Amino acid sequence: MSxxxxxxxxxxxxxxxxxxxxxxxxxxxxxxxxxxxxxxHPPFPLCAKCHSEAVAPEAVSGKGRLASxxxxxxxxxxxxxxxxxxxxxxxxxxxxxxxxxNVLAEIxxxxxxxxxxxxxxxxxxxxLPMFREDxxxx
Amino acid sequence: MTLLPEKLACxxxxxxxxxxxxxxxxxxxxxxxxxxxxxxxxxxRPEDIDGIATYPGKSSEGGGIAPVSPSEAxxxxxxxxxxxxxxxEGFSHMAPIFNAITAIACGxxxxxxxxxxxAQAQARLVSRSSTLMSGSRERVDGNxxxxxxxxxxxxxxxxxxxxxxxxxxxxxNEAQLGAIAVNNRANAAHNPNAIYRKPLxxxxxxxxxxxxxxxxxxxxxxxxxxxxxIVLSHRDAAxxxxxxxxxxxxxxxxxxxxxxxxxxxxxxxxPAARRAGRMLWxxxxxxxxxxxxxxxxxxxSIHVWMWMEALGLVPPGEACRFVxxxxxxxxxxxxxxxxxxxxxxxxxxxxxxxxxxxTVQLWGRGSGRQVRDAKTCVISNGGxxxxxxxxxxx
Numbered sequence: 001m002s003x004x005x006x007x008x009x010x011x012x013x014x015x016x017x018x019x020x021x022x023x024x025x026x027x028x029x030x031x032x033x034x035x036x037x038x039x040x041h042p043p044f045p046l047c048a049k050c051h052s053e054a055v056a057p058e059a060v061s062g063k064g065r066l067a068s069x070x071x072x073x074x075x076x077x078x079x080x081x082x083x084x085x086x087x088x089x090x091x092x093x094x095x096x097x098x099x100x101x102n103v104l105a106e107i108x109x110x111x112x113x114x115x116x117x118x119x120x121x122x123x124x125x126x127x128l129p130m131f132r133e134d135x136x137x138x
Numbered sequence: 139m140t141l142l143p144e145k146l147a148c149x150x151x152x153x154x155x156x157x158x159x160x161x162x163x164x165x166x167x168x169x170x171x172x173x174x175x176x177x178x179x180x181x182x183r184p185e186d187i188d189g190i191a192t193y194p195g196k197s198s199e200g201g202g203i204a205p206v207s208p209s210e211a212x213x214x215x216x217x218x219x220x221x222x223x224x225x226x227e228g229f230s231h232m233a234p235i236f237n238a239i240t241a242i243a244c245g246x247x248x249x250x251x252x253x254x255x256x257a258q259a260q261a262r263l264v265s266r267s268s269t270l271m272s273g274s275r276e277r278v279d280g281n282x283x284x285x286x287x288x289x290x291x292x293x294x295x296x297x298x299x300x301x302x303x304x305x306x307x308x309x310x311n312e313a314q315l316g317a318i319a320v321n322n323r324a325n326a327a328h329n330p331n332a333i334y335r336k337p338l339x340x341x342x343x344x345x346x347x348x349x350x351x352x353x354x355x356x357x358x359x360x361x362x363x364x365x366x367x368i369v370l371s372h373r374d375a376a377x378x379x380x381x382x383x384x385x386x387x388x389x390x391x392x393x394x395x396x397x398x399x400x401x402x403x404x405x406x407x408x409p410a411a412r413r414a415g416r417m418l419w420x421x422x423x424x425x426x427x428x429x430x431x432x433x434x435x436x437x438x439s440i441h442v443w444m445w446m447e448a449l450g451l452v453p454p455g456e457a458c459r460f461v462x463x464x465x466x467x468x469x470x471x472x473x474x475x476x477x478x479x480x481x482x483x484x485x486x487x488x489x490x491x492x493x494x495x496x497t498v499q500l501w502g503r504g505s506g507r508q509v510r511d512a513k514t515c516v517i518s519n520g521g522x523x524x525x526x527x528x529x530x531x532x
Contacts, residue, residue, distance in 0.1 A: 007288075010284075072351075088401070
């Protein structure tokens, strides 16, 4: 019996673990500078804008818009289910605050600019943020 | 204008090894082939070379992307460098060239050979286990952690985001993008070292399979085995050599955005490439309209549009219409583009094929693909880190 392919999961590293485990309580978290208020992703040990080290994970709305997407048709590894949508979300909290994701939507319904909301897909100790259309804005 | 370091350096020789998919020759053999031929092309002997540099150096990674170190190359060439460099930082492929220019301008070296060797085709015959596509469940870290868990296992997935955003913002279409692949292939037909030389029509392009929409198989470059070598010399030492010196009119570089920090812009441009373009034109009195040909990086076809705009060769959003139909970018067009086939048809040299092709054009070696009276060429390089250069012949 062949095992279903699983996603290659991210290592939980000291600076990034909060992002991958945020889904445990259902809230997407993004690093924010508590001095100047700037969000940054991926996280850094200090704020790239004001250089304060007072940076910490902060829960965000999980809302955003699809900045761009691609429909991947290539089965890169045996058994990879295709097609799937890989996209980049611009989070509502700040311009050009981007996270990558899979968009959980019918292929034909995906469009740049579509409103999205986050949910989580759990694999072991990782809660992968995924996005689907935000019906509230539909 | 103050004397800029690049005005003190010239390209005096260039060569490529055989290019295979795969080649039976080892990466070190291919490197020696290219370096010895480039040194001879300059009219020099190996003992004249006192500097050597490469991108990215050697790594234990088995995929053939970094198979030869400059020290190994120096040893096999029998040269005794006073200056040596391997530069992988920021995926800036052109950095060894810029550093060689600086070394020459500072008097650290007089004749430098810069090479780029790849052995990605032969590596893939052995194993894919060193790539992200091995099926291994080992967890990913660094920049891969942000994309690979979403099964974006190839760079095409990332650059497809750019293509889609560009298409939507500017109303571009796939036939316009296909003009890049068709143009490159038409030129490759006249390049004996190109790996793909069979003519390609727009219909062929549109019939090729979609890998990651809107990008198709024919929007991608290909793994190869081969080496390119470029000899740079101080301008005072260049005068009496075999070839008319190719002046480095200006250079520009930048890192940032993709993979180096965080994403910038709206996915329709590479903002750091625009910074490289600005630096390029600040250092010369030449204008974009004075370029006789352009060798524009095409790891994926979409890079060409974004680079053309970053370099100011066309206004933002206009590259798609400029290339449409292929007439303006053909060998006899107003801006002959990727005259040796680019990476799409000549193989993934990480931009060194583009530099080599610029020397081919400016030294009049293009035969069936020669741009008439080519005296200037703009070159751009990189998808993650960005370099650009203008070469000029008197």
